[in-house]
Amino acid sequence: MAILVTGGAGYIGSHTVLALLQRGDDVVVLDNLCNASREAINRVEKLAGKKATFVEGDIRDRACLRDLFASHAISAVIHFAALKAVGESTRMPLEYYENNVAGTVVLLEEMRAAGVFDFIFSSSATVYGADAPVPYVETTPIGGTTSPYGTSKLMIELVMRDFAFAEPKFKAIALRYFNPVGAHESGEIGEDPSGIPNNLLPYIAQVAIGRLPQLGVFGGDYPTPDGTCQRDYIHVVDLAEGHLKALDHLPKVEGYKAYNLGAGKGYSVLEMIKAFEAASGKQIPYEIKPRRDGDLAAFWADASLADKELDWRVSRGIEEMMRDTWNWQSKNPNGFR
Ligand SMILES: NC(=O)c1ccc[n+]([C@@H]2O[C@H](COP(=O)([O-])OP(=O)(O)OC[C@H]3O[C@@H](n4cnc5c(N)ncnc54)[C@H](O)[C@@H]3O)[C@@H](O)[C@H]2O)c1
Numbered sequence: 239m240a241i242l243v244t245g246g247a248g249y250i251g252s253h254t255v256l257a258l259l260q261r262g263d264d265v266v267v268l269d270n271l272c273n274a275s276r277e278a279i280n281r282v283e284k285l286a287g288k289k290a291t292f293v294e295g296d297i298r299d300r301a302c303l304r305d306l307f308a309s310h311a312i313s314a315v316i317h318f319a320a321l322k323a324v325g326e327s328t329r330m331p332l333e334y335y336e337n338n339v340a341g342t343v344v345l346l347e348e349m350r351a352a353g354v355f356d357f358i359f360s361s362s363a364t365v366y367g368a369d370a371p372v373p374y375v376e377t378t379p380i381g382g383t384t385s386p387y388g389t390s391k392l393m394i395e396l397v398m399r400d401f402a403f404a405e406p407k408f409k410a411i412a413l414r415y416f417n418p419v420g421a422h423e424s425g426e427i428g429e430d431p432s433g434i435p436n437n438l439l440p441y442i443a444q445v446a447i448g449r450l451p452q453l454g455v456f457g458g459d460y461p462t463p464d465g466t467c468q469r470d471y472i473h474v475v476d477l478a479e480g481h482l483k484a485l486d487h488l489p490k491v492e493g494y495k496a497y498n499l500g501a502g503k504g505y506s507v508l509e510m511i512k513a514f515e516a517a518s519g520k521q522i523p524y525e526i527k528p529r530r531d532g533d534l535a536a537f538w539a540d541a542s543l544a545d546k547e548l549d550w551r552v553s554r555g556i557e558e559m560m561r562d563t564w565n566w567q568s569k570n571p572n573g574f575r
């Protein structure tokens with residue numbers, strides 16, 4: 239039996255596919271390559287010394303899914319495939335709902351048709367909305383999202399919840415990621431955003447390599463110790479391992495369950511710049527700019543539920559996050575291209 243990984247050629251997906259192959263699982267990757275490169279999977283296979291089956295296709299393509307489930311014995315699905323740019327989602331809400339929400343419904347329908355009921359979903363801390371108390375804890379009701387992207391994650395969690403009420407065989411875990419950063423320690427795979435990065439670490443890394451002149455720090459007057467926003471950054475390899483723990487835990491889950499995957503600690507933007515400079519030996523010129531619309535001042539995870547029930551916790555700190563980001567960026571100045 240194989241694990242189907244949708245979006246498995248992407249940033250978090252590729253690290254998870256590697257972890258699955260390394261522990262001996264068989265993997266089928268389904269990715270339409272709208273934000274990824276086939277090269278990522280080639281490198282994953284080389285690192286693992288084991289092949290995955292790659293299917294270039296779309297989660298919205300029912301015929302493709304039918305064919306995939308008919309030709310491979312799938313035991314569980316890890317579902318990463320999504321559009322994920324917050325700003326873009328406010329300009330293209332219909333595309334986001336169609337790809338992320340409608341796409342997930344098609345995937346779940348075809349899973350049901352194929353008799354596959356084990357499901358792990360990439361959710362996000364953003365489902366807690368703007369007013370949730372910090373640290374975010376799973377018992378806080380979700381809602382109050384501030385972008386179509388965030389709302390698409392919220393809607394999918396509600397779809398999972400309702401499907402679990404109706405279908406006793408459905409076992410589903412939503413993993414609410416905080417801020418994934420870093421890369422595999424080999425420097426062979428990592429985050430490769432197209433165009434100008436939206437996220438902090440890829441932006442810093444591209445300044446360090448000379449592709450961008452300087453970093454704009456969005457807001458220096460937040461009610462935080464140094465005035466810049468605080469986030470809970472988590473090493474992508476720790477995050478990938480969380481998916482394996484979640485898969486192993488699925489048999490014990492009744493219906494739908496959500497877990498935070500975070501480190502449980504916040505770092506400010508200025509702390510991240512300093513840590514990157516220390517790890518890379520590069521200066522990061524930056525300028526404080528106006529606040530970015532929709533940014534919250536500070537949030538981090540209460541990650542104790544995943545610790546207790548999934549036996550999962552982070553083992554890589556800020557030094558490893560920075561070292562591995564820089565290793566990936568300096569070895570691959572133009573990403574996978
Ligand atoms: N990176 C983050 O900060 C973050 C935080 C929280 C949640 N997430 C979620 O984690 C998941 C993975 O994120 P990532 O950072 O690896 O992003 P990514 O863009 O690198 O990976 C997503 C992958 O899905 C593929 N894809 C998109 N739409 C598809 C479709 N319709 N059919 C098939 N493939 C499709 C893309 O080509 C890409 O390879 C996403 O669901 C994202 O929303 C990411």
Ligand SMILES: O=c1ccn([C@@H]2O[C@H](COP(=O)(O)OP(=O)(O)O[C@H]3O[C@H](CO)[C@H](O)[C@H](O)[C@H]3O)[C@@H](O)[C@H]2O)c(=O)[nH]1
Pocket residue numbers: 322324362363364415416417418436437438439441453454455456457466467468469507530533
């Ligand atoms: O060029 C930049 C980019 C970011 N930032 C700041 O750096 C922090 C982190 O920003 P990111 O864009 O890297 O991450 P976000 O916290 O905004 O959001 C990310 O993590 C969230 C969950 O925590 C959601 O999943 C979301 O989709 C994902 O992009 C924020 O304070 C932001 O203002 C800058 O100062 N300059």
